[in-house]
Amino acid sequence: MRTLEEHRAAVLSLVAPLAPVEVAVGSALGLVLAADVVAAVDLPGFDNSAMDGYAVRSAELAGAGPDHPVVLPVAGDVAAGDTTRHVLAPGQALRIMTGAPIPEGADAVVPVELTDGGATGVALHVAPSAGLSVRRRGEDVRTGDAVLSAGTRLGPGHLALAAAANVPRVVVHPRPRVAVVSTGDELVPPGSALEHGQIVDSNHVMLCALVEAAGAQVSGSAHLRDDARAVRALLDDLPGAPDLVLTTGGVSMGVYDTVKEVLAADGGVEFAKVAMRPGMPQGCGVVGPSRTPAVTLPGNPVSSFVSFHVFVLPALRRLAGLDPGADGAFDAVAEVAWPAAPGKVELTRVVERDGRVRPSGGQGSHVLGALSAATALAVVPAGVERVEPGDRLRCLPLLGQDRDRGR
Numbered sequence: 001m002r003t004l005e006e007h008r009a010a011v012l013s014l015v016a017p018l019a020p021v022e023v024a025v026g027s028a029l030g031l032v033l034a035a036d037v038v039a040a041v042d043l044p045g046f047d048n049s050a051m052d053g054y055a056v057r058s059a060e061l062a063g064a065g066p067d068h069p070v071v072l073p074v075a076g077d078v079a080a081g082d083t084t085r086h087v088l089a090p091g092q093a094l095r096i097m098t099g100a101p102i103p104e105g106a107d108a109v110v111p112v113e114l115t116d117g118g119a120t121g122v123a124l125h126v127a128p129s130a131g132l133s134v135r136r137r138g139e140d141v142r143t144g145d146a147v148l149s150a151g152t153r154l155g156p157g158h159l160a161l162a163a164a165a166n167v168p169r170v171v172v173h174p175r176p177r178v179a180v181v182s183t184g185d186e187l188v189p190p191g192s193a194l195e196h197g198q199i200v201d202s203n204h205v206m207l208c209a210l211v212e213a214a215g216a217q218v219s220g221s222a223h224l225r226d227d228a229r230a231v232r233a234l235l236d237d238l239p240g241a242p243d244l245v246l247t248t249g250g251v252s253m254g255v256y257d258t259v260k261e262v263l264a265a266d267g268g269v270e271f272a273k274v275a276m277r278p279g280m281p282q283g284c285g286v287v288g289p290s291r292t293p294a295v296t297l298p299g300n301p302v303s304s305f306v307s308f309h310v311f312v313l314p315a316l317r318r319l320a321g322l323d324p325g326a327d328g329a330f331d332a333v334a335e336v337a338w339p340a341a342p343g344k345v346e347l348t349r350v351v352e353r354d355g356r357v358r359p360s361g362g363q364g365s366h367v368l369g370a371l372s373a374a375t376a377l378a379v380v381p382a383g384v385e386r387v388e389p390g391d392r393l394r395c396l397p398l399l400g401q402d403r404d405r406g407r
């Protein structure tokens, strides 16, 4: 039997970061930078007001206070977006709005709350220090600064910074494209009138959701019957030119396990038993004339879900330009005892609260109730046959079912 680590290494050896492309900054959420983002402008781009108020020469207000204001004529307004280069003449004030350029000659802004708010003349009740309520050009970012570095997964804050730095396009690894293929004669779409022996193809829904939750995209999907010709035909025409193919079902010992039969004959996929529970029967390799990387997941829903987290997610991270190993794993302490598979890594579906974990329910590889209640997978090493209260366990967060849920 293969170890979990050996199979993960085999899956990872099939993939490399996708070739970088340039995309509009507004379309880059969740993508990983393949090149630094360099600021095209200073931020702020010009000295501007942090407050609605009056632009003044601070020296002219020396001695002003709550009971003895300095009164100045108001020479006009400066609004945000005003492209005129205003000049503040000595002995005057200009009414100014937040974000508007500081007029030449002014060195402070008195917030409107500290004045009488006059439109033609204003009583100013404070002696501002030079620079009060002024946001200085370049105090945040300088033109030419590398503001974001290659390898960053772009979140909303990163995109805001790149856009503000007037960078319209960014160089990123594209979103990995994944084809999802479920197999099995017993499977029908959700909402079908179920005949005896039929079940809903829940892995199809689940795997498409996992792909998207991982920041990748579903290039196309298919459901195949347990029919060798259908599997062969799919290989010649993979849905949506994917970077990775995921199949589910048909990989164990049954006489209708067609995925295994066809892909083994095709020569590109290796099948192995992996010393883990759930998820023992696994396969990976390349498929079809395009030699597209493929991971064949077991059909049992929980096995498929767990296998996605331990094998497919690292591969998607590598394709996307991320470190495959930075999976957010954390340590937690077992709250109760539970049995584990001898000689296999047990991936227990657990609920984590305040650093403590307990099984989320029944651990059979068909038990979706406990799967949906879980927030993490506790990784019980192969040598451990029973987890005891107080044992420290490495845990993997579940995509879209993370630790904060329900708090």
Ligand SMILES: Nc1nc2c(c(=O)[nH]1)N[C@H]1C(S)=C(S)[C@@H](COP(=O)(O)OP(=O)(O)OC[C@H]3O[C@@H](n4cnc5c(N)ncnc54)[C@H](O)[C@@H]3O)O[C@H]1N2
Pocket (backbone or CB within 6 Å): 182, 183, 184, 186, 187, 199, 200, 201, 202, 203, 204, 248, 249, 250, 251, 252, 253, 254, 257, 278, 279, 280, 281, 297, 298, 299, 300, 301, 303, 365
């Ligand atoms: N004699 C043996 N039998 C089995 C072994 C074994 O070693 N020897 N391994 C068991 C283990 S462990 C697993 S895991 C499963 C894996 O089987 P397959 O990958 O071949 O999957 P299927 O047989 O097609 O289905 C298994 C199970 O899952 C249900 N299923 C399949 N696809 C879906 C789907 N898309 N949505 C929802 N449910 C699905 C299917 O109806 C079966 O109940 O094999 C064991 N057997």
Ligand code: MOO
Pocket (backbone or CB within 6 Å): 276, 277, 278, 279, 280, 281, 298, 300, 303, 304, 365
């Ligand atoms: O190895 Mo299977 O995935 O336990 O049900």
